[in-house]
Amino acid sequence: MRHMDSRGRISLTLIVTMAGTAAGTVVLAFLLAITPQVNWAGEVHPGKLIYDLHCARCHGPNGLGDGPQASHLKITPPNFQSATFQSRSDEQMLDSIEFGEARTQMHAWRGRLTEEELREVMAYVRRLGSTP
Numbered sequence: 632m633r634h635m636d637s638r639g640r641i642s643l644t645l646i647v648t649m650a651g652t653a654a655g656t657v658v659l660a661f662l663l664a665i666t667p668q669v670n671w672a673g674e675v676h677p678g679k680l681i682y683d684l685h686c687a688r689c690h691g692p693n694g695l696g697d698g699p700q701a702s703h704l705k706i707t708p709p710n711f712q713s714a715t716f717q718s719r720s721d722e723q724m725l726d727s728i729e730f731g732e733a734r735t736q737m738h739a740w741r742g743r744l745t746e747e748e749l750r751e752v753m754a755y756v757r758r759l760g761s762t763p
């Protein structure tokens with residue numbers, strides 16, 4: 632973390648010094664290309680913010696179904712990383728998130744999240760499936 636912070640500060644200093652010069656723009660573009668690990672604004676998947684806030688407590692930070700609340704549930708959350716789970720279509724997944732699963736703690740998120748947020752969080756659940 633400390634390492635990332637100092638990298639961030641160095642990059643910011645670079646931006647400030649280089650802004651305005653044509654050569655600076657080229658160098659900056661190059662730096663952006665070779666440092667994908669830097670957390671530039673917007674790089675975090677928008678669905679992750681929603682997921683961490685609303686879903687991780689049951690589904691776990693990586694979608695393994697091991698969130699802090701999971702052990703209190705009668706019906707446990709599925710493993711989002713499993714191939715079986717990921718074989719569901721986007722529509723099926725979105726449907727579960729939107730309308731919930733009857734007789735489980737997975738309630739409907741329609742009305743609590745906007746259409747866009749529902750799609751973003753679904754896309755993020757999808758992405759968790761490709762976590763190595």
Ligand code: HEC
Nearest residue numbers: 685686689706707708709724727728732735736737740752
């Ligand atoms: C209070 C705990 C809890 C929270 C919070 C929660 N879920 Fe769930 N979720 C569950 C449980 C339990 C199941 C399993 C339901 C079942 O097996 O029918 C589930 C199932 C699912 C499924 C799979 C449904 C299926 O097809 O079997 C998806 C997708 C899902 N949740 C997404 C989300 C998303 C996205 C959020 C956050 C916006 C979220 N969940 C928040 C408990 C939760």
